[in-house]
Amino acid sequence: MRSTLGAFLFGKKTHSHLPERVQAAIDKQQHESEKLIGWVQLLLVTIFASLYAISPSATMSNGIHPVPWALGLYYLFTLKRLALAYRNALTDWFLTLSVIADIGLLMVLIWSFHIQYMQPASFYLKAPTMMYVFIFISLRSLRFDPRYILIAGATAAIGWLALATYAVWSEGGKAMITRDYVMYLTSNSILIGAEIDKIIAILLVSLVLAIAVMRAKRSFIRAVTDEIAARDLSRFVSPEIADRITHADQQIKPGDGEAVTATVMFTDIEGFSSIAEKLTPKELATMLNEYFTEINAVISHFGGVITQFEGDAMLITFNAVTPDPDHALNAVRTALAIQDISESRVYSFGGKIKTRCGINTGEIIIGAVGSESRLTFTVHGDAVNVASRLENMNKQYGSYILATETTMHTCGDHADIPEWIYRGEATLRGREKPTRLFGIAPPGPLPSLASDTSDTPNGQSTRSA
Structure with missing residues (x-):
């Protein structure tokens, strides 16, 4: 009472x-x-x-x-x-x-x-x-x-x-x-x-x-x-996502989302396990903080939003949370800027960090996934899966940037973007039709194309030069 x-x-x-x-x-x-x-x-x-x-x-x-x-x-x-x-x-x-x-x-x-x-x-x-x-x-x-x-x-x-x-x-x-x-x-x-x-x-x-x-x-x-x-x-999610959650007119519920045409980029550190093996936990944490701080500055500069962290990997979206008519172009510019950092920056452990990037443009769903008591605000859809597969395929192509044909055409021709290199076709895991792949190659001869039986339903890669 x-x-x-x-x-x-x-x-x-x-x-x-x-x-x-x-x-x-x-x-x-x-x-x-x-x-x-x-x-x-x-x-x-x-x-x-x-x-x-x-x-x-x-x-x-x-x-x-x-x-x-x-x-x-x-x-x-x-x-x-x-x-x-x-x-x-x-x-x-x-x-x-x-x-x-x-x-x-x-x-x-x-x-x-x-x-x-x-x-x-x-x-x-x-x-x-x-x-x-x-x-x-x-x-x-x-x-x-x-x-x-x-x-x-x-x-x-x-x-x-x-x-x-x-x-x-x-x-x-x-x-x-x-x-x-x-x-x-x-x-x-x-x-x-x-x-x-x-x-x-x-x-x-x-x-x-x-x-x-x-x-x-x-x-x-x-x-x-x-x-x-x-x-x-x-600080734990991007400011843009936090702002969207806190300023929503109605409480966000599981399944709430909207379809948008956006560009998705996955990044991953090359040889991260080998680097982590040589460092103490404190040294590894220091290195990752340096890396993410610098990479985040580049992503923010080009209007990208870090939608999700997965260990040393990042899921970055353009035009998903904040409007960006040049989302494909800015995603490619971000990937190139990351490569510049990879070539020039020496981190606290005394070495450089190479970063692989997979980029795809298409329709995605952005919204909440989970239960009433536990939600994750993320993006999902086939376009997201393709970007993830491309990041992983950099290993077999010996490259650091791979993008789909859709991203290349949406990006258009710009003076600050090097010439696109056609890498061939590959049937990505979980898909039936082959995907045309393009990259921006570093100076020098392109590495030979290796097969990736895990990315084809029948164990054979589909490729063309």
Whole structure:
């Protein structure tokens, strides 16, 4: 019952222990809020001073003028508070003291009016400056901490009760008590019910604001947690896929997907097992991090999206997640840039890394695969399988880039793309019709074509020069 009421009033409860990075993000927002509060307070004291400066002074006493002193003290306190806010040096006790001082100085300012204008104490009970109490209370809602709203409200209620009590017990105060509302409004009479109404209004406004801020705080914590989770998700999958998942209009379900014409590229490190055998796990991890960081930069530059990692292999798509009218061309440019890195880059283990690329263009399905509790966002279809087979066939062709005829024609002729070399035909595993293969050969004679009985249904490769 208690938890149900709490959820009804304050919203769904968050975890009691927040991750350090979530708490850090919330604290940062709180610090920024305190800066804003400081500037608003400085604006308020400036408004007070301006109104005081332009108000008529004919009826004022010629003795002590407490208003300028109260305003000056409050101005200095506000400047000190603002300086501490920019230094992130506002402790809980100082914030509590600040809230009490804000309300306290305002009450002193209101109290001083009857001295300043030489009127009975009841005079200040009708001062419109009292409305600033609600501004100071609501000002605390800029920070996601209802404690300070309640402290401000309680201080204001106690302060106004003290002012009303002082007015009643001051010289002639009891005699000025009335039950006539018109007399109350048109004279310095005291209406006890009116002062009680003000105190009740202060407490209710504080309570409502505290509940609203508590609900907002819980929503804010969930939003920050979700934002950090989405940001972390983009480190494990591509930012484009993470953005697509988090901004979907409806929750993504198994089987949700769409058909698009795209270019798919598979990459794999040549001789990875041999390299891994010679390295310690730490050295291997360092090498892979260097490799993937550099390759990812190239892929992103040409608009590709790493859809999936499989060990040292990558599945990269163009025009599947993000629109790209030149998807085939950019895929080929990516493959060529990877080859340039393979020739020039020496990695931490002291050697180079050769990368094989298989490229195919066709219709694919991009979407979620799996169960309700566990999904993988990937691409699938015959065009994807062909690209995977081509990457593997680089071994028998002695090449590092193999593409289908569809990719070659879609790519078109461009000055930065070397001449395509026809590699022949091969019946890929799982397909009945032969596929025409094209590559971009390195300088020098082409290696002889070897047969791959695993890629033909009858054990024979179909090829032509």
